[in-house]
Amino acid sequence: MIDFTSQTPSHTKVHGRHGDYAIEAKGLIKRFKSGKSFVEVLKGVDFDARHGDLTMVMGPSGSGKSTLIAALSGLLRPEEGRVDALDVDDLWKLSLGKIDKFRLDHCGFIFQGFNLFPALTALQQVEIVLKFQGLSPERAKKRATEALTEVGLAHRLHQRPAILSGGEKQRVAIARALAKDPKILFADEPTSALDGENGQVVIRLLRRAATEHGAAVICVTHDPRLEAWADRVIKIEDGVIVSDERHTPNPDATLASHH
Ligand SMILES: Nc1ncnc2c1ncn2[C@@H]1O[C@H](COP(=O)(O)OP(=O)(O)OP(=O)(O)O)[C@@H](O)[C@H]1O
Numbered sequence: 001m002i003d004f005t006s007q008t009p010s011h012t013k014v015h016g017r018h019g020d021y022a023i024e025a026k027g028l029i030k031r032f033k034s035g036k037s038f039v040e041v042l043k044g045v046d047f048d049a050r051h052g053d054l055t056m057v058m059g060p061s062g063s064g065k066s067t068l069i070a071a072l073s074g075l076l077r078p079e080e081g082r083v084d085a086l087d088v089d090d091l092w093k094l095s096l097g098k099i100d101k102f103r104l105d106h107c108g109f110i111f112q113g114f115n116l117f118p119a120l121t122a123l124q125q126v127e128i129v130l131k132f133q134g135l136s137p138e139r140a141k142k143r144a145t146e147a148l149t150e151v152g153l154a155h156r157l158h159q160r161p162a163i164l165s166g167g168e169k170q171r172v173a174i175a176r177a178l179a180k181d182p183k184i185l186f187a188d189e190p191t192s193a194l195d196g197e198n199g200q201v202v203i204r205l206l207r208r209a210a211t212e213h214g215a216a217v218i219c220v221t222h223d224p225r226l227e228a229w230a231d232r233v234i235k236i237e238d239g240v241i242v243s244d245e246r247h248t249p250n251p252d253a254t255l256a257s258h259h
């Protein structure tokens with residue numbers, strides 16, 4: 001468990017293994033080929049996120065938010081820079097198999113589009129990840145049921161995505177991400193397909209993942225109203241971090257009824 005008493009808002013930087021930072025990246029550069037030239041989408045980004053913090057990453061469309069998440073999580077190799085995550089020094093130096101293993105063991109993902117398997121029930125969506133991690137079928141079922149109950153879906157265990165609402169689908173995706181108690185939780189526009197009420201359920205669950213489970217929650221969003229729940233707001237424009245502020249979160253904030 002995380003000892004929250006050790007966290008102070010003053011930015012005492014701890015380097016290396018077992019520090020305060022769940023993830024710390026330096027000098028990330030990502031380029032994409034565009035015709036004969038290259039477009040630089042991340043221009044030397046330094047980034048870090050702490051356990052227990054809900055860190056919000058905001059910026060206009062095309063500013064590089066999803067690319068940053070992908071580079072931090074081992075999904076998209078940057079041309080330059082390094083990512084230290086948990087007890088791994090320089091994630092991108094690992095073999096692809098080990099990077100996948102790191103992601104499977106320690107990271108949860110929540111996307112705008114839910115990414116659920118159409119043929120599986122809510123329970124199966126969550127169980128499959130846990131079984132993939134090596135849990136026995138019995139333990140996977142128990143943990144999956146607990147995770148779905150935590151997001152308020154105990155009554156939806158055996159339903160498939162087609163008959164779930166958008167908000168319910170996103171809660172299944174959150175249960176799937178939280179069931180393995182990830183140390184780092186990446187969310188890319190998790191509320192943008194939802195109305196205000198469901199968006200609020202989702203952001204509160206992310207807040208709880210940070211506060212109660214001690215996860216480093218890194219949440220990309222366009223919606224400035226979500227700032228109310230954040231410990232920290234990082235703004236990115238055109239591949240450059242332009243501001244980074246600590247906030248006092250208000251877990252009881254409300255979203256207006258429409259997005
Ligand atoms: N695979 C790719 N190949 C070429 N260009 C890409 C690729 N992925 C992203 N880009 C470009 O990189 C830039 C940043 O994209 P990215 O998806 O990171 O932006 P974003 O901030 O997440 O935007 P949005 O808010 O619209 O999701 C965009 O100009 C995009 O077109």
Ligand SMILES: [Mg+2]
Nearest residue numbers: 065066067188
């Ligand atoms: Mg994006």
